[in-house]
Structure formats: C-alpha cells, structure tokens
Amino acid sequence: MTLALVPFAVDLPSALSLAGDALRSRIVPGEDLRDMLPPLESAIRSARAFGGLLRSDGEDAGIVLWEPAGPFGVSLRLLHLSPGNSSVESYRALLDLTERAAGPIAFSTGLLAGLSADEESTVMRMRGFAPYGRSEMGFPPAASVPPVPVPTGAEVRAVRLSDEPELARLHERAYRDHLDRYFSIQDLDPVRDADRQVRDYFAGAEGELLIPGSTVTTVGGGIVAATLAVRRTAHALIIDVMADPTVQGNGFGRSSLSSALRALRGRGENAIVLNVTEGNDRAIRLYTRLGFVRTIGPSSEWYDARRISVEVPRPSSP
DSSP: OOOEEEOGGGGHHHHHHHHHHHHHHHOOTTOOHHHHHHHHHHHHHTTOSEEEEEEETTEEEEEEEEEEEETTEEEEEEEEEOTTTOSHHHHHHHHHHHHHHHOOEEEEEOOOTTOOHHHHHHHHHTTTEEEEOEEEEEEOTTOOOOOOOOOTTEEEEEOOGGGHHHHHHHHHHHTTTBGGGGTTOOOSSHHHHHHHHHHHHHHTBTBOBOSSSOEEEEETTEEEEEEEEEEOSSSEEEEEEEEOTTTTTSSHHHHHHHHHHHHHHHTTOOOEEEEEETTOHHHHHHHHHHTOEEEEOOOOEEEETTTOOOOBSOOOOO
16 A cells, blocks of 8 residues: 655645544543544644645545654654555554654554554554553542641642742652653753743743642752642643652652642632543552542553653553
8 A cells, every 4th residue: 555645735625524533533531522623623724733634546545643843753643544544554654654754753642543452552562662541630520628638847838930940850850761751842951851841831831820729848948749730721730740759659749739729729720630641650549549530531642662761650551
C-alpha cells in the first residue's frame, strides 16, 4: 500500500469526516465527542492544524494530525486509517510517512483503528515505543474535604508571587525521571525548563493561577510541597501537585493538596479536576484517599522510549 499525505484543504469535507471517525475510534470512558470535535474541526478549517489527509491510489485512506515539535519530536494526536486500509504494514508505512513530513515522533496516540491490541503493540514496540495512559480525576461536587493533619514542623499557606523561583527548583526535583516532565518540555536543560514551566504558570499561560486555591507546604520557611490550580472554562484545574522526593510519602503533598481543595471550595469552585499518568501509583493513592474519582480515561498512548528515558511511572502493557 502506497500512502500520500495531502493538505486538509484539498478535500475539507473528507478531512472533517475522517477527523470525526478518528476521534470515535479512540474515545475512552468519560470523553464526550461533542466537546472534542468542534475545536478540532475549527483547527482544520482555519489551517491551524498540522498534518493532512492520507490518500492511496487517489482515494481517501485516513488522516494524521500532530502538534508542533518539542525537543524530542512531535506528538501525534490523530493517527487513523479507515476500514479496508488498516493493517500492521499500512500503519508502519503511515508512521514512516509521518516522520518524513513532521520529523521524529516523541508521542503517539494509541487505539489504532483496525488493529488488535497485540497488532498495535507490535507496530509501536518495533519502533522503540512504550505504552502509557492518562486519566482525568474529579473531586465530586458533593464531597467534603477530609481533614488532613499537617506534618510536625510544617506550615501550609497560600502561594505568593515571590515563590516562583523556589517553586521552579521544587518542580525540577519533583519531576526528575518522571514521564510527566516530557509532556510539555521545551528545553533539554532541566533547570531552564523548570524555570520556564513555573514562569508560564504564574503568567497565566495555562489559565489564571488561582490564589486562593494554590498552596505550599513549608518546613523552616523552605517549600517542600505545592499544589497549583488554574482557571479553565468549565472547571478549576489542579495543574501541578509536587513534593520534594526527600519528603514524599510523609504527608507534605497531601497537606498541600487538601488545603488547596478547601481554598478552592471556599471560593465557590464545585468543579475541580486534575490529570494523572497511569502507573504513578503514589499519586493515584493520594488522590483517591482524598476523594477524587476517575472521570475520563485511561487513555491509550505511546512514547519513544529510545530517547525519553524515565524510571517512573512504569507503564503496563495495553
């Protein structure tokens, strides 16, 4: 099978139809196509989407869409071949074609339409990819925030604008060796990238930083854990829960998150969500014990394990 990549504008109706097919083929529990499809269609119509239609012998065969490249390559958000065109060989050809057009692939969507789980695993693992999943967890509107004791010698307070430099160093330590660090990485240097990430939080690049609603736990005046929440259209998003590795498991992160939940509720926030990588068992246990429940996911994704070396979490096979 010979595939060719052509611009979406060559056949916009087919591009929009195939985008819908691609989303339907990989929707996970809790996701609503009505929320996902309109922004994707808008990006394709306005030529803001990277990718194109796939053609074989002049006929539509599928669609591919990616996000702009980071230091390790692009992230594939749609990778879809229509019925009659999907096979192990054709997906291998599609990945080759995509890399020629977009460059190295760092992350790729899973649940490849037309393939069994074993066939998908064969395609991706032969390219050096490993699986991972992401889930959204929500704090139920009717749930009360459980009381959490503050560890001896620690204090919990609201985030201050002056905390930015210290939070950047905490972020650097907390995400070392975690796959989560690579989802939004822009600079290979961990110090500069942590500075950039936390600066973006404070600048509102991910949504307005909610204060009150974001907290830190300190010991001797130094920050050892933090919870940062931002404003999104439909909910408050807890965008970061981090603790220094030297104190993890001793209640410092839990005290920060519990305090942030109380502050968010105090400002009238009923819809509170966060995202977590499957396999990060310590984080999942923390969220579950505080009352969070899974609302979306887990997703099925892949990352290039040849170039992205992580120790935790350890994704399980799909």
